[in-house]
Amino acid sequence: QSVLTQPPSASGTPGQRVTISCSGSSSNIGSKFVYWYQQFPGTAPKLLIYRNNQRPSGVPDRFSGSKSGTSASLAISGLRSEDEADYYCAAWDDSLSAWVFGGGSKLTVL
Amino acid sequence: EVQLVESGGGLVQPGGSLRLSCAASGFTFSTYWMTWVRQAPGKGLEWVANMGQDGSEKYYVDSVKGRFTISRDNAKNSLYLQMNSLRAEDTAVYYCARDKNMDVWGQGTTVTVSS
Numbered sequence: 001q002s003v004l005t006q007p008p009s010a011s012g013t014p015g016q017r018v019t020i021s022c023s024g025s026s027s028n029i030g031s032k033f034v035y036w037y038q039q040f041p042g043t044a045p046k047l048l049i050y051r052n053n054q055r056p057s058g059v060p061d062r063f064s065g066s067k068s069g070t071s072a073s074l075a076i077s078g079l080r081s082e083d084e085a086d087y088y089c090a091a092w093d094d095s096l097s098a099w100v101f102g103g104g105s106k107l108t109v110l
Numbered sequence: 111e112v113q114l115v116e117s118g119g120g121l122v123q124p125g126g127s128l129r130l131s132c133a134a135s136g137f138t139f140s141t142y143w144m145t146w147v148r149q150a151p152g153k154g155l156e157w158v159a160n161m162g163q164d165g166s167e168k169y170y171v172d173s174v175k176g177r178f179t180i181s182r183d184n185a186k187n188s189l190y191l192q193m194n195s196l197r198a199e200d201t202a203v204y205y206c207a208r209d210k211n212m213d214v215w216g217q218g219t220t221v222t223v224s225s
Contacts, residue, residue: 037212039155043217044215044216045205045215046215047211047213050211050213056213088154088155090155090157090212096172097169098157098169098171098172099157099160101155101157102154103154104154104155
């Protein structure tokens with residue numbers, strides 16, 4: 001199992017707001033920045049959120065990140081069919097001296 | 111345009127070796143940390159290793175320590191991953207990514223370890 005815990009799936013209807021959680025510990029999320037990646041089937045991942053809540057240029061403001069204690073969340077508002085993808089959280093882990101990923105959450109737009 | 115292009119993947123027998131390459135362009139390669147990430151078939155992302163700009167700092171996931179070696183040639187704008195003593199569980203798509211926080215990714219190269 002992954003060091004960071006994500007729900008395996010999430011879903012919503014177009015226009016809705018959905019959130020995906022990412023739970024860790026004091027050695028990773030609790031003390032380090034959280035990053036989120038979006039991956040469509042058969043393609044490379046793409047950085048979606050960096051340093052907990054910052055968006056790279058080109059990422060719509062419908063995507064937002066937050067962190068509290070040892071947990072983080074990715075929120076997607078105004079859900080669109082093209083948001084259907086896998087989402088991964090990640091952070092550096094001081095105890096492991098390694099980056100750790102969540103197991104990924106598959107977002108389905110109903 | 112910032113671009114990363116991996117190569118070197120293929121089919122290898124258990125216990126064998128393979129060297130992956132990642133050609134970088136569109137940015138000053140020598141000023142960035144670089145990272146390898148892999149994804150087994152149908153599975154999630156797994157960070158494999160990263161290294162600093164001058165190669166003095168390197169980190170590995172426990173499962174590859176002693177078997178994989180990350181290296182770079184700043185003159186050639188290239189990153190490498192030497193993989194020895196390969197196991198079936200190393201079968202994956204291997205991505206190279208820019209920086210510690212993986213802000214730009216290549217398209218990946220597939221490694222299959224099977225007899």
